[in-house]
Amino acid sequence: MDFPDELRYSEEHEWVAVDGARARIGITDFAQDSLGDVVYVELPGVGANVMAHATCAEVESTKSVSEIFSPVTGTVVEVNEALNDAPEQVNADPYGAGWIFVVEMADPAEVDALLDAGGYRALVEEA
Amino acid sequence: MVDDIDGELDAAAQMAADETLLDDVAGGGPPVLRLYRWSRPALSLGRFQPVDDVDAPACRRRGVEVVRRPTGGMGLLHGGDVTYAVAMPRPAGADGSVDAVYRLLAGGLIAGLARLGVAAAVARHGGPAGPVCFAGQQGADLRVGDRKLCGSAQVWRAGALLQHGSVLVERLAFDETELLRARPGSPPVSRERLRAATVTLQELGAPTDPRHVAHALVEGFAEALDLDLSRRVGSTARRG
Numbered sequence: 001m002d003f004p005d006e007l008r009y010s011e012e013h014e015w016v017a018v019d020g021a022r023a024r025i026g027i028t029d030f031a032q033d034s035l036g037d038v039v040y041v042e043l044p045g046v047g048a049n050v051m052a053h054a055t056c057a058e059v060e061s062t063k064s065v066s067e068i069f070s071p072v073t074g075t076v077v078e079v080n081e082a083l084n085d086a087p088e089q090v091n092a093d094p095y096g097a098g099w100i101f102v103v104e105m106a107d108p109a110e111v112d113a114l115l116d117a118g119g120y121r122a123l124v125e126e127a
Numbered sequence: 128m129v130d131d132i133d134g135e136l137d138a139a140a141q142m143a144a145d146e147t148l149l150d151d152v153a154g155g156g157p158p159v160l161r162l163y164r165w166s167r168p169a170l171s172l173g174r175f176q177p178v179d180d181v182d183a184p185a186c187r188r189r190g191v192e193v194v195r196r197p198t199g200g201m202g203l204l205h206g207g208d209v210t211y212a213v214a215m216p217r218p219a220g221a222d223g224s225v226d227a228v229y230r231l232l233a234g235g236l237i238a239g240l241a242r243l244g245v246a247a248a249v250a251r252h253g254g255p256a257g258p259v260c261f262a263g264q265q266g267a268d269l270r271v272g273d274r275k276l277c278g279s280a281q282v283w284r285a286g287a288l289l290q291h292g293s294v295l296v297e298r299l300a301f302d303e304t305e306l307l308r309a310r311p312g313s314p315p316v317s318r319e320r321l322r323a324a325t326v327t328l329q330e331l332g333a334p335t336d337p338r339h340v341a342h343a344l345v346e347g348f349a350e351a352l353d354l355d356l357s358r359r360v361g362s363t364a365r366r367g
Contacts, residue, residue, distance in 0.1 A: 034224050035225060036266075063267050064225045065175070
């Protein structure tokens with residue numbers, strides 16, 4: 001299972017790629033594997049205010065409907081509308097084409113509280 | 128026999144009752160099991176299933192209520208089934224995965240069905256399917272031979288989960304193939320194909336009295352699960 005070193009991770013199984021004050025967010029390889037075939041992603045609205053560790057979107061697989069949490073606080077500035085037609089990208093390329101939304105962070109220091117790849121790998125292996 | 132089944136609510140009220148179970152557990156309440164029937168035939172749609180799948184005039188002609196479930200999955204017709212709902216906290220560690228919870232609850236369902244003389248097994252995962260739940264099989268479902276007997280779906284919220292599902296007891300005079308439209312570019316599911324893909328307790332020669340079925344499922348969950356589901360919600364124990 002792949003957990004890129006350059007990303008940070010939440011305990012709720014989202015990844016974060018930081019670019020300045022912007023955080024690109026998706027669900028991890030572990031999460032997509034656990035969910036199974038993703039058939040729909042309910043994207044957050046652009047302009048929505050999101051709170052760290054609060055739910056802001058949902059993902060449906062052939063097995064379940066689950067919440068997606070924002071790992072950081074801020075404003076949604078971009079969403080991956082390509083997932084409306086191709087939700088399976090979440091499975092096929094969770095860290096690339098399967099990204100879900102981008103947050104303009106209110107406090108970029110929040111990222112420091114997230115797990116690094118080693119910490120997240122340990123969390124997942126514990127599970 | 129203990130009355131374990133709740134059959135007096137319409138479709139919207141049944142779904143609201145299940146959502147309440149989930150909210151209660153998410154708020155720290157104990158796990159709970161509910162068994163129910165439907166006061167009249169109803170078509171339930173998955174949480175995000177396109178409404179375009181529904182043939183609304185056909186539903187009106189048949190007097191079928193249409194309701195959206197909080198859980199995922201595709202459309203299915205209720206009326207000839209017994210429905211179960213389990214709300215429980217997310218188990219810790221590896222037991223807290225989607226697959227692990229399906230396996231856990233499948234154990235209860237399989238044990239319950241065994242009490243009715245039915246040897247059910249977990250279905251094979253067929254991947255995304257069309258708009259008719261019972262025309263396809265996922266790893267969440269139960270089969271007898273290759274025919275689907277029980278379809279289940281989940282929603283996870285705030286550290287809790289709701290799984291509910293439908294055990295086919297007998298067939299109605301019509302089915303989902305009359306009520307759900309084929310999607311563009313996909314062939315419609317024929318009535319014959321749906322019948323061949325499914326099986327009912329009646330066809331298996333098992334008991335069909337809903338109270339009997341519900342009681343067997345309650346006992347099956349009690350036998351197979353290390354979960355205290357004693358706070359059942361049925362017609363004799365429904366909360367106001």
